[in-house]
Amino acid sequence: MKLAVVGGGSTYTPELIDGFARLRDTLPIEELVLVDPAADRLELVSGLARRIFAKQDHAGKITTTTDIDAGVADADAVLLQLRVGGQAARNQDETWPLECGCVGQETTGAGGLAKALRTVPVVLDIAERVRRTNPDAWIIDFTNPVGIVTRALLQAGHKAVGLCNVAIGFQRKFARLLEVEPGQVHLDHVGLNHLSWELGVRLGGPDGENVLPKLLAEHGDAIADDLRMDRRIVDRLGVVPSYYLRYFYAHDEVVRELGTKPSRAAEVAAMEKELLEMYGDPALDEKPELLAKRGGAFYSEAAVDLAASLLGDGGSPVQVVNTYNNGALPFLPDDAVIEVQARVGRDGATPLAVPALDPLYAGLIANVTAYEDLALEAALRGGRDRVFKALLAHPLIGQFDYAEGLTDRLIAHNREHLAWA
Incomplete structure (x- = not known):
């Protein structure tokens, strides 16, 4: 089995490598190709990757290339984990929206739209190269904003599934609190990428006992602290929202907070510099503890599970992924991309049935889906008016x-990445 990772020079990659090494029986990789235009980063990351494989006695070969066509040739699956513009562009996404009194964040709001506009054309170009080189390869998208990027891929006819680590993070957290194995925890996970709620936490499977009320009663403070939300929000809802819902439920508070400290991008850039220095140490042969603070926890386990199911019979039959709605949420179009439990196999992902949703959740999902429609249109066709309409439609x-001011700022800060600007 051959896998290619586009964006293989990311500081995330050792997390992925560690998972590939530990879970080699689930996903037996013979060749792993790390693809990245930054040859210097590739050298550092691939060196550590080979040492991790060697330490854990993984027989797979790790190669590198800056050539996308060569890297994806004959690959059974291609993982996308790229960031167009790097941390510098992310830093802009997180700062200029604050000038208009709106949240600055890399995947939602105006910053999230900027990232979508930069990213969708690049990802579609990569996907076309994959299709020309190997039309049977699966594309697993971990590149944000995952929902919009995955929809772009599916709409263009690619074999693609979107992946996020939010659900698996909650699963692992709840398993620790319940003192059970993660495989015993099934989430009633519903929503869109970075706009989701855990409506139930079931033991043993989809039809198991819902222990969410017990979790909230016994561990509500800890759960709320992790979400960085007031516990009253969690208690009033009676569900566990994704931590990205903080930008919606406490928008003004977050804007004030973000205006008083360095951006997350600045923190991550400093962390990446330190990580790359660590990766260059020939004695390092495991992922460093600092990587856990970088983000993307359990990404490797989720990626292995998904790839194993798409390519064979090794993965879990039901997983939380991003895929076409196809009637699962009846108030959305079939071609909307949602993030729910889905049955995953060689033919792709099919969402499981979702019980009727409270309008409190359905309304926000529908609103953000409408924004994502307009965002994708702007990413595909360009133009100031399309950017403006997407911003005006966003509930944040x-x-x-606000939409006028943000449109001008978005274009000014991203002109080098927008072919039409």
Whole structure:
């Protein structure tokens, strides 16, 4: 089995490598190709990757290339984990929206739209190269904003599934609190990428006992602290929202907070510099503890599970992924991309049935889906008016003057990445 990782020079990659090494019986990789235009980063990351494989007695071969076509040739699956513009672009996404009193964040709001506009054309170009080189390869997208990027891929006819680590993070957290194995925890996970709720936490499987009320009663403070939300929100809802819902449920508070400290991008850039220095140490042969603070926890386990199911029979039959709605949420179009439990196999992902949702959740999902429609249109066709309409439709913006000001700032800060600007 051959896998290619586009964005293989990312500081995330050793997390992925560690999972591939530990879970080699689930996903037996013979060749892993790390693809990245940054040859210097590739050298550092691939060196550590080979040492991790060697330490854990993994027989797979790790190669590198800056050539996408060569890297994806004959690959059974291609993982996308790229960031167009790097941390510098992310830093802009997280700062200029604050000038208009709107949240600055890399995957939602105006910053999230900027990232989508930069990313969708690049990902579609990569996907076309994959299709020309190997039309049977699966594309697993971990590149944010995952929902919009996955929809772009599916809409263009690619074999693609979107992946996020939010659900597996909750599964692992709840398993620790319940003192059970993670495989015993099944989540009633519903929503869109970075706009989701855990409506139930079931033991033993989809039809198991819902222990979410017990979790909230016994561990509500810890759960709320992890979400960085007031416990009253969690208690009132009676569910566990994704931590990205903080930008919606406490928008003004978050804006004030973000205006008083360095951006997350600045923190991550400093962390990446330190990590790359560590990766260059020939004595290092395991992922460093610092990597856990970088983000992407349990990404490797989720990626292995998904790839194993798409390529064979090694993965879990039901997983939380991003894929076409196809009637699972009846208030959305079939071609909307949602993030729910789905049955995954060689033919792709099929969402499981979702019980009727409270309008409190359905309304916000529908609103953000409408924004994502407009965002994808802007990413594919360009133009100031399309950017403006997407911003005006976003529930975190929604005011004419805000949308006008943010449109000008978005284009000014991203002109080098927008072919039409």
